[in-house]
Amino acid sequence: MSDLTLGDYQRYGRQLILDGFGLPAQQKLKNASVVVVGAGGLGCPALQYLAAAGVGRLGIVDHDVVEVSNLQRQVLHNENTANMGMPKAESAALALRKINSTIQLDVHTAQLEPSNARLLLEGYDLILDCTDNAPTRYLLSDVAVALGVPLVSGAALGFDGQLCVYNLGVDGPCYRCLFPVPPTGGAVRSCSEAGVLGVVTGTIGTLQALEAIKILAGLHEGRPTLLLFSALSMPPFRSIKLRARSKTCAACGQDGERKGTIEETDYVQWCGGATPDFEATGLVAGDASKRVSAMALRDALKQDPTQARIIDVRPRVEYGICSLPGSTNVPLNELVSSPAQHLTGSASTLYVVCRLGNDSQIAADALRSVADQSVRILDVIGGLRSWSKAVDPTFPVY
């Protein structure tokens, strides 16, 4: 017996008449619950379609607030919520209520951590991983295994994306079956470092919603597959058939050896620690003799610009967006492959900058390894982001 209202028939009519979907699938969606972790580039389109399709209960988990730089791809947020610095979970809920006021929304402005993960995620039929970092991916996978629910996982960076449903059915692999150990530090870049096209996150997030709807409506074929998307290729999709659950997987394998409970696991440390986020405080992290604040660079340039040479190690495309006057662009990979070649000039101090202050440390170390005592090599803490905050507010932030 259907509990669809007259309004539901009208609202969902275009999918109700689909052969193979019909009333039974709509009824399943209405009774279903999905929790979406991350209301960013992937989460926004996913939530939008899940709400529009009539999934009865949607949980939204995100600890972050909306910023203007999110609007290029995080399509549920808007200029008002960005200017207010509204929590993303609330901003997303605000938009979703306008799309579909008949569904239940659970808003959680919280960071998913080992201590709260079970509490936040249990009771839902399915989890969507719309986050952007390895510790949360492993945590989500472990919790999905523990709760016995499918995990629809998406990822997007640059022009590329990935989609996979983990823990599906009785023997679907989990994230750890595919990636038993996390990638090492330098191999992982975020959207804020590497950039991303909004349509790419839109495509993957939409596909996450599609997979979720198929699973909930009983239309999923159940074959574990990793889908790879490359926006600059035609056709842009490739798929890889995955093996069933690994027997030796530490999380889901029958012979696997789990070390400690989820609550006891330090996922951040296991994934190589958090990326330092140096701000424009002038505080020196690490070896003070090797690093300077943006303000110190400004003072040095004022004092004697002939004694300060600036090497900017950002990619050429970023250098083309904005740069410090008098700086030279040597992208990090070029500099690291032949550092001696870039130790030219008569300045006594060489300042190395990048966007956020991470790549410049690698570049400065490479230069020091081949330099003699006549030149001091310093990297600028917080990079050009700090320059913009602490020295020149008219310098573009991107």
Ligand SMILES: Nc1ncnc2c1ncn2[C@@H]1O[C@H](COP(=O)(O)OP(=O)(O)OP(=O)(O)O)[C@@H](O)[C@H]1O
């Ligand atoms: N452990 C977590 N708990 C809750 N939300 C998380 C967690 N990890 C990541 N997220 C959220 O996942 C979303 C990822 O989306 P996305 O990368 O598009 O956004 P962003 O972090 O704002 O982007 P940018 O890198 O440009 O600042 C973010 O909103 C982030 O706050």
